[in-house]
Amino acid sequence: MLADLDALRGIGAVETGVVRPAYSETDRLARAWLVERMEAAGLAVCVDAIGNVFGLPPGEDKCILVGSHSDTQPEGGWLDGAYGVIVGLEIARASLERGGPPVACVSFQDEEGRFSSLAGSRVWAGLMSQDEADESRDVTGLRLGQARLEREGLPASREVSPDRFSAFLEIHIEQGPILDTTGERIGVVENIVGIRTEKMSFLGEQNHAGTTPMHLRRDAFQGLNRFVSLINERLAEVAAPATVWTVGHVDLHPNANSIVPGRVDFTIQWRDADTARLDRMTEIIYAAAGEAASDLGLEWERFGCDLIAPTRSDAALVEALAAAAAQLAPGKWRRMPSGALHDSACVSNVMPMAMLFVPSRGGISHNFSEDTDRDDLALGGEVLAMAVARLGERI
Amino acid sequence: MLADLDALRGIGAVETGVVRPAYSETDRLARAWLVERMEAAGLAVCVDAIGNVFGLPPGEDKCILVGSHSDTQPEGGWLDGAYGVIVGLEIARASLERGGPPVACVSFQDEEGRFSSLAGSRVWAGLMSQDEADESRDVTGLRLGQARLEREGLPASREVSPDRFSAFLEIHIEQGPILDTTGERIGVVENIVGIRTEKMSFLGEQNHAGTTPMHLRRDAFQGLNRFVSLINERLAEVAAPATVWTVGHVDLHPNANSIVPGRVDFTIQWRDADTARLDRMTEIIYAAAGEAASDLGLEWERFGCDLIAPTRSDAALVEALAAAAAQLAPGKWRRMPSGALHDSACVSNVMPMAMLFVPSRGGISHNFSEDTDRDDLALGGEVLAMAVARLGERI
CATH class of the missing domain: 3.30.70.360 (Alpha-Beta Plaits)
Incomplete structure (x- = not known):
């Protein structure tokens, strides 16, 4: 599915480089690129007021939401966030193409906190009001409420209710040394600190x-x-x-x-x-x-x-991910906590969630040299796709 | 002598206030004011290349040099430096007026280190070359070598040889809590740390x-x-x-x-x-x-x-200061070290030196609220004047 990683390159394939702080021009170009790819995959696109980009499958049935964030740290690497967004897009696209269960995908906005950490998923999950988010400022003093008004290349704002979704799944690089040190390839996240x-x-x-x-x-x-x-x-x-x-x-x-x-x-x-x-x-x-x-x-x-607050992953989702990991990476996976915060922690306020990790080489993240073996990136996507397919059948 | 403190007010009596970082406009105005006052007192004025202002008595005889610095910290008080300069000027003026021994006075430049701590006395005493001082920069990146070229209101540069002087005496506020805590009024400085x-x-x-x-x-x-x-x-x-x-x-x-x-x-x-x-x-x-x-x-x-390096005051000068202190402030003075650095430490490289302290209220300095009782300011000047008069007679 992600064997050639073209899509991952695509999200950052804009003239000014791959760094995409929330609401920057490159972030908008990446979101506009995502909108095109979602539409090309047959998904209906909604970009809400804060800038979260959703790709929704046809119909009104409850579906599984898969995704992460496409904004980056000012000196962030190519995988932190974007990896999970592209895996979400690919699973949604493939499931639609193959007539599988309905899957939606998402890229949340400002996970990295240029204005306020996890602002997009926090507001969407009802943990912060839009007004409160709008008052947050970046280091230059710019208000989020001002920055989000620039939407060139994005469709008119439309909200998406969390009620549409039965569960949220997110795959992310570990951003720590555990999997890299043990030589394991998949982490099933049982809780977020x-x-x-x-x-x-x-x-x-x-x-x-x-x-x-x-x-x-x-x-x-x-x-x-x-x-x-x-x-x-x-x-x-x-x-x-x-x-x-x-x-x-x-x-x-x-x-x-x-x-x-x-x-x-x-x-x-x-x-x-x-x-x-x-x-x-x-x-x-x-x-x-x-x-x-x-x-x-x-x-x-x-x-x-x-x-x-600490967040627990949903037990049934964890077991689905663990079963897929055991099948595709036998002896090479572990259950683990997440020491880093993720959009999943916010989304857990409105639906069951669980996460997967792939290794970070040298445990390095928030750094241009952040990287993960291509085989591990592909394996992570396959484990998540298998779990989503099985969960979708049950719904 | 300093009973009405007019001269101390005068050195800072410029429109923009009393703060005078080295080579600032207010520092130049204060130095120009000093030049006028020295000339009015019958002293010959020399301002050397780095900006030290000397007031020399008539004749070629060796004389005692008394002074300190008139530049201040960016938020410095009214006494740190200026007090010792004005006392020097008053002793030189009074000695000339009364036919006493010849006394010269000085205000060194950039004691507070806008560019380089003690730059004026360091260069004058041969501890740093003018070229080396010129390369030092303030926080904005300006070079001292550039800043010192602006001499509006000051006479053309003329050097003064340390050979002209037999000794250097400096009076300064303590800038620490010792005298204020003990209730003593005069400190005779035996060494500088x-x-x-x-x-x-x-x-x-x-x-x-x-x-x-x-x-x-x-x-x-x-x-x-x-x-x-x-x-x-x-x-x-x-x-x-x-x-x-x-x-x-x-x-x-x-x-x-x-x-x-x-x-x-x-x-x-x-x-x-x-x-x-x-x-x-x-x-x-x-x-x-x-x-x-x-x-x-x-x-x-x-x-x-x-x-x-630590510096010792000259033993004979210390005894002259101690004798005057014992006479004018019996039971209210002590011998003590200086924990702060002063121009005297540099000048000791080329002639005998000693220092006097008066109390700092609350031990506070480098602060607008720096202050000393008016009686203590006057007493310090009188002790120093008495010691200078006796030392001058011996020379």
């Missing part, structure tokens, strides 16, 4: 780095250092193997060699598949922040935790 | 913060955290009361909530009056960096240590 992201600050006193004795300092960066040491020790005690936490963003003020930092703004993010463990981690993190601040004479603030 | 500033990096592997298990991470920020914990513990074991160390600048890459940092660039700065202790601290710091990197599977780099 919950993510909590908190922006915090330690506030001390900005001072001269030469004239302020150590014992009179209230150094905000030392507060962060104490905090990180405390959480490393305490989170390790409650962590499962897939539990992770990250301090990925740090801004020191005034960030000068000769000035004791008076303030540090930072984010701490923690992920786990289990809500109870996420709650326990939250307690540890807040307690450690309070303790670090108190030890060093600092104040601390937090600015509201961004919460994304 | 040495400063070592090293730019370093930890290099790990940038990765997805959801899909990369903790044990497979090579998180550069965790390397910095380990490093800071190690040095805090080990430097405390060798520290004297005035020893300080600071991580004041940190840049994380790519600095995103959901990405394991692949690189962190930072500076570590350490200060002490004793070269042997500075050397021991250097060893501890490099060893800790290597250990942190090795523990966490990182690489580390350092980009060359910026070294400023």
Whole structure:
């Protein structure tokens, strides 16, 4: 089906390259290309107000929805998102051509969060209003509500009800090292981790780095250092193997060699598949922040935790994917969690969902060098097509 | 002498305010104002190529040089530098008026390092060539060599040989909390600390913060955290009361909530009056960096240590200042080190020097709210004037 990967090349086959941040010109060209391909496959195309592109089979019967997103990171690779969209299109096309069960396909908009992570699937699944999404801004300050008005090459906006679909299936590259390390070729995703992201600050006193004795300092960066040491020790005690936490963003003020930092703004993010463990981690993190601040004479603030709940894949869909994987990749597949967030997590709010992973070479993603063996890309598509065909017969 | 502080107000009495980064329009206006005041006081004015402004008494006899700098931080207060310049001008003026010993005054250029810290006194004292200074750039990329060419309102460039002077005396606000905390009014500076500033990096592997298990991470920020914990513990074991160390600048890459940092660039700065202790601290710091990197599977780099050697004040000058302080502020003065760098440190390369401090309210400096009691400002000037008069008689 995907043996020659022509379709995957096609989605990025526009003059300015394959990088497609949401609502960029290349993203619009890719969506216009998708619209053409969907129509050529005999699907009815709807592009909703936020820019999600649906290809619907003829008739009004409930059908399975297969897809992912075609927008990319600013320096993203060729597979992150586009792979799942093209597999969706190919399964929908092939099923229609062969008289199989009705299958629809989709490319969600702004999964990568140029404006707001998963904006397209969030709005579609009723987890965020269009008005709320419209207020989100990219790094230049542009509002999503402004950016989405440019629809050159796309049909007039038309909404698609989630009621039309019986299930959502998404195939994606793993974006992590597990399958690549074990040499397995297929991952059946049993759940998607919950993510909590908190922006915090330690506030001390900005001072001269030469004239302020150590014992009179209230150094905000030392507060962060104490905090990180405390959480490393305490989170390790409650962590499962897939539990992770990250301090990925740090801004020191005034960030000068000769000035004791008076303030540090930072984010701490923690992920786990289990809500109870996420709650326990939250307690540890807040307690450690309070303790670090108190030890060093600092104040601390937090600015509201961004919460994304863990999501379980639908058990019946998981078994269908597992059966297909066992048949087409015997001994070369595993059940696994997803440590990354995907559109599936949002869509699970309105219908059963499940996901498949193929390996990421070296675990690398969000990078131009992101890649996957061509055979694995083809195998992933075949496993998903087999599962969809069997599920479609049952519906 | 400085009872009404008119002269101190005068140096900043220009339309655009009192902030005077080196070579800014306000800095030039302040220097032009100084030139006028020096001439009005009967001093011969020389402004050298880099922009240091000298006021020289008539005759060719060796004389004492008194002064500081009149450039300021971008958000600096009214006393940092200007105080010492105005006291120098007043002592030179008064000594000439009263037929006392010959005294010269000076305002050095770019002490605050818009282009390069202490650039004016460094070049004048032969510690840096004019060519080297000319290549230094401000944050906008402008070269000092370009900026210094604008001399509107200043006389043609003329060099002044350090051979003309027998000693340098500088009075400055403390910029720290010691005198303010103890309630003392005068500090006699016995030495200026040495400063070592090293730019370093930890290099790990940038990765997805959801899909990369903790044990497979090579998180550069965790390397910095380990490093800071190690040095805090080990430097405390060798520290004297005035020893300080600071991580004041940190840049994380790519600095995103959901990405394991692949690189962190930072500076570590350490200060002490004793070269042997500075050397021991250097060893501890490099060893800790290597250990942190090795523990966490990182690489580390350092980009060359910026070294400023500790400086001792001249013993005879210190005793002259101490005698005047004991007479005018009995029980209200102390001998102390300077944790901040000053022009005096450079000038000590070519002549004996010593410094006086007056208190900084709340220890605050490099801030618009920097301030000192008017009585303390006047007292500092009187102590310095008394010491200069006695030293001048001896020469």
